[in-house]
Amino acid sequence: MLKHTKISDPFVYRHLEDELKRQEENIEMIASESIVPPEVMEIQGSVITNTTLVGYPWNRSQVGSRISDELEMEAIARAKKVFGCGHANMQVYSGSTANYGVYASVLKPGDTVLSMSPEQGGHTTHGIKGNLSHDVYQFAYYGVNRETEIIDMDELRKIALTCKPKLILAGATFYPRLIDYEGFAKIAEEVGAYLMVDMAHICGLVAARVIPSPVPFADFVTTSTTKTFCGPRSGMILCKEEHAQKLDNGVFPGLVASVHMNEIAAKCWSLQYAATAAFKETMQQILVNASALARALADRGFRIVSGTTDNHLLLVDVRSKGINGKQFQTALHKAGISVNNILVPYDSQPDVTSGVRIGLTCVTQRGMKEAQIEEIAEIMKLAADHVDDNKELEKIKEQTTGLISRYPLYKENIFED
Numbered sequence: 255m256l257k258h259t260k261i262s263d264p265f266v267y268r269h270l271e272d273e274l275k276r277q278e279e280n281i282e283m284i285a286s287e288s289i290v291p292p293e294v295m296e297i298q299g300s301v302i303t304n305t306t307l308v309g310y311p312w313n314r315s316q317v318g319s320r321i322s323d324e325l326e327m328e329a330i331a332r333a334k335k336v337f338g339c340g341h342a343n344m345q346v347y348s349g350s351t352a353n354y355g356v357y358a359s360v361l362k363p364g365d366t367v368l369s370m371s372p373e374q375g376g377h378t379t380h381g382i383k384g385n386l387s388h389d390v391y392q393f394a395y396y397g398v399n400r401e402t403e404i405i406d407m408d409e410l411r412k413i414a415l416t417c418k419p420k421l422i423l424a425g426a427t428f429y430p431r432l433i434d435y436e437g438f439a440k441i442a443e444e445v446g447a448y449l450m451v452d453m454a455h456i457c458g459l460v461a462a463r464v465i466p467s468p469v470p471f472a473d474f475v476t477t478s479t480t481k482t483f484c485g486p487r488s489g490m491i492l493c494k495e496e497h498a499q500k501l502d503n504g505v506f507p508g509l510v511a512s513v514h515m516n517e518i519a520a521k522c523w524s525l526q527y528a529a530t531a532a533f534k535e536t537m538q539q540i541l542v543n544a545s546a547l548a549r550a551l552a553d554r555g556f557r558i559v560s561g562t563t564d565n566h567l568l569l570v571d572v573r574s575k576g577i578n579g580k581q582f583q584t585a586l587h588k589a590g591i592s593v594n595n596i597l598v599p600y601d602s603q604p605d606v607t608s609g610v611r612i613g614l615t616c617v618t619q620r621g622m623k624e625a626q627i628e629e630i631a632e633i634m635k636l637a638a639d640h641v642d643d644n645k646e647l648e649k650i651k652e653q654t655t656g657l658i659s660r661y662p663l664y665k666e667n668i669f670e671d
């Protein structure tokens with residue numbers, strides 16, 4: 255794949271080679287990561303990246319677009335089939351731009367949006383201070399119940415009735431439970447708001463139909479095509495048929511300009527892959543592995559936020575081990591496992607954080623099942639017991655390396671032509 259780069263820029267080549275080695279030897283449990291099939295990388299780096307097109311299929315500003323038109327139409331058709339939606343827009347560049355695509359379609363500056371509190375799972379583009387969305391729109395936030403750590407639907411309704419949002423946003427970057435989309439839709443209808451669901455994290459699970467889909471309930475569904483979808487670094491938006499024109503106008507010319515055809519072609523491939531039995535099997539196993547890890551960690555004295563997980567990630571409150579999230583993240587990194595520290599609901603120590611978020615996508619893609627998840631839980635316990643003991647963490651890393659080496663990142667040498 256990189257034979258020309260190897261000659262023309264050894265610096266870049268060496269770094270990519272090192273990155274491959276890092277990924278091969280690391281137990282990757284950052285919940286937003288996944289391993290893309292080689293086809294996705296091939297397509298992303300293919301000649302179609304040379305095209306510069308503006309506009310929608312059969313109505314571009316440039317000539318010579320027939321092949322791209324056919325590819326984009328096929329990607330839309332595949333998205334409609336996989337997700338059962340009325341319309342799909344393929345032109346957003348990422349999950350973040352997908353969110354902005356919806357904002358540009360239905361909001362005016364100053365309009366009110368009701369989204370999940372950033373401290374409890376809301377994404378940067380859901381109105382976090384410092385993000386453009388926060389400056390342009392008026393955000394109100396809902397959160398989780400202090401006891402159950404599950405979204406408080408009664409509180410959500412009360413806030414919606416008070417702030418009368420134009421848009422209600424469901425979906426989060428760290429929320430381990432299923433979301434009551436029907437409940438959200440009822441509240442949105444009651445207050446006359448659009449309902450948007452950001453399913454960036456759980457897109458693959460929804461595509462494989464192993465967890466409920468927001469599509470029947472939401473006006474707009476945004477997503478990354480990375481994370482559990484395991485596709486290219488891009489995004490897409492699904493919507494009801496009646497919103498198709500509004501959405502397409504919001505995305506272009508409202509938000510983006512030229513079309514990234516290499517990404518659209520890769521999304522087209524991924525949408526076909528998402529309909530296969532192999533993909534479904536992986537998604538099912540992700541759920542099995544996530545629940546298994548939640549149980550195995552609870553058995554070892556960790557507190558699992560909300561008690562369990564219904565998706566690919568779990569939140570672990572490590573105060574029960576007398577440590578904080580940052581300490582645990584660093585100790586695990588030294589032990590060869592990547593996770594990220596995170597606030598737990600109503601966190602008592604937001605500066606250092608009380609928890610970590612752990613994702614099961616990559617380890618499942620590499621073939622791990624419940625027995626290996628049990629081993630990982632044991633490694634995590636050992637790391638938590640020795641956060642300040644570098645010698646011990648080095649020893650634990652040997653165990654980690656031994657485990658991961660049995661589950662190759664790619665079956666073939668992707669650096670070979």
Ligand SMILES: Cc1ncc(COP(=O)(O)O)c(C=O)c1O
Nearest residue numbers: 348349350377426427452454478
């Ligand atoms: C809920 C949610 N929405 C959107 C995004 C942004 O996706 P992207 O990185 O593709 O812009 C993320 C990424 O972390 C996310 O977790």
